[in-house]
Amino acid sequence: MNSVVGQAIELMLIAYPTIFAVTALFIVLTIALKKLFPATQDEE
Amino acid sequence: MEDLLMGINGLIANPKFIVMWIIGAILIYFAVEKDYEPALLLPIGFGAILTNIPFSSAIGPEGPLTVLLHAGILTELFPVLIFVAIGAMCDFAPLMRNPLSMLFGAAAQFGIFATIIGAAAMGFTFKQAASIGIIGAADGPTTIYVATRFAQELLGPLSVAAYSYMSLVPIIQPPVIMALTTQNERKIRMEYEDQEEISQTAKFLFPIMITIVAGVIAPISVALIGTLMFGNLIKESGVLDNLSNCAQNELANLVTLLLGITIGATMEADKFLTVDVMMVMGLGLVAFIFDTAGGVLFAKLFNLFLEKKVNPMIGACGISAFPMSGRVIAKMALKEDPTNFIIMHAIGVNVSGQISSVVAGGLVLALVK
Numbered sequence: 083m084n085s086v087v088g089q090a091i092e093l094m095l096i097a098y099p100t101i102f103a104v105t106a107l108f109i110v111l112t113i114a115l116k117k118l119f120p121a122t123q124d125e126e
Numbered sequence: 127m128e129d130l131l132m133g134i135n136g137l138i139a140n141p142k143f144i145v146m147w148i149i150g151a152i153l154i155y156f157a158v159e160k161d162y163e164p165a166l167l168l169p170i171g172f173g174a175i176l177t178n179i180p181f182s183s184a185i186g187p188e189g190p191l192t193v194l195l196h197a198g199i200l201t202e203l204f205p206v207l208i209f210v211a212i213g214a215m216c217d218f219a220p221l222m223r224n225p226l227s228m229l230f231g232a233a234a235q236f237g238i239f240a241t242i243i244g245a246a247a248m249g250f251t252f253k254q255a256a257s258i259g260i261i262g263a264a265d266g267p268t269t270i271y272v273a274t275r276f277a278q279e280l281l282g283p284l285s286v287a288a289y290s291y292m293s294l295v296p297i298i299q300p301p302v303i304m305a306l307t308t309q310n311e312r313k314i315r316m317e318y319e320d321q322e323e324i325s326q327t328a329k330f331l332f333p334i335m336i337t338i339v340a341g342v343i344a345p346i347s348v349a350l351i352g353t354l355m356f357g358n359l360i361k362e363s364g365v366l367d368n369l370s371n372c373a374q375n376e377l378a379n380l381v382t383l384l385l386g387i388t389i390g391a392t393m394e395a396d397k398f399l400t401v402d403v404m405m406v407m408g409l410g411l412v413a414f415i416f417d418t419a420g421g422v423l424f425a426k427l428f429n430l431f432l433e434k435k436v437n438p439m440i441g442a443c444g445i446s447a448f449p450m451s452g453r454v455i456a457k458m459a460l461k462e463d464p465t466n467f468i469i470m471h472a473i474g475v476n477v478s479g480q481i482s483s484v485v486a487g488g489l490v491l492a493l494v495k
Contacts, residue, residue, distance in 0.1 A: 084246070084247075086246040086250075086251065086252050086255065087243060087246045087247050089246070089252050090239075090242045090243040090245075090246040090252065090255055091243055093239065093242060093256075093490070093493055093494065094239035094240075094242070094243060096493060097239065097486070097489040097490065097493055098235070098236065098239050100343075100489055101232045101235055101482060101485055101486055101489065102229070102232045102233075104232075104339065104340065104343055104485055105228045105229055105231070105232040105482065105485075106229075107339055108225070108228055108335075108336060108339065108481070109225040109226060109228055109229070111335050111339065112221075112222055112225040112228075112332065112335075113225055115222075115328045115331055115332060115335065116222065116322075116324065116328055118328075119325045119327040119328040119331065120325055121322075121323035121324060121325040121328075122325065
């Protein structure tokens, strides 16, 4: 395996799970936003 | 007299120019006759023709296309301005109603990394491989932004690959989905509960939240995610209708026009007609295939833990080809069961792909040295 392939695999092993971690954070914060700022009766 | 003959002499000396005219004409044909991303492919095709006329005054040190290249592409200005326009066109409400759908957007970025590995194995440098893999973001501005940073010599073919395959999503995705799912899985119904209303305050704060979180994790992504969310913010503010309309229309059209023809101008015959470019085009297709596979397989894995299953086809919507992918998957669901309307779920996942692809692009920019 050449070193560039090794670097590419390392990138995948770091970046792909990080995308999920960041997404999980977005999910939590989005749910928090909805709870903190629910739609008013006018908006429903 | 020599000046009058220099064009003809140039063609005789390098017939590859004519091959590029044919390629430009093919792109224009796809744009006009097949309606494949015409706003980009027609200007790219014509730009390719302009740049491949011998001694063309459109390029060269003082050529207008060279000026545009330096002013808009090499400065990364055009891609970020397009993102303002895209952000203004986005509606994140479906995503906010069902935030878990963002996971499918994350999963569908798999093709980026699989393709980077593939490109590395084929002999490209790490930065070139990263630029090729980012075609899997299915996002033109992100592709151009990363390519400008890492592999300017591949900017032309990368852009052509990205925009061509985005328009070919209706052809690329269905066979991959059919291969990875059973008919029973494709028939899984996804009902709509009462549509939850999202408050305007939440919609307004959402882009600010995304920008800050993504920016703190990968500061190099702020130019991309920040401008995407800025466009959305001016729409959701409710007080900048003129700016929002301008972003969605005049800005989008003007920058798209200049971007396309400038990208085409980078497609010089000697740089474009190479084995490397053919490999880039092939790897671009691989990126889209693996994106689709990544999203679908993640949805199937997700279903193992769910009582109320999701239709695994919506995993494929996690690519950033919005709204094409959402519509393709919704149509496939209707074909399996004419009463199964999953369009809103599909569009929600498709929108999440926009965010995930920019996050992925930011991480690639941050981690590739």
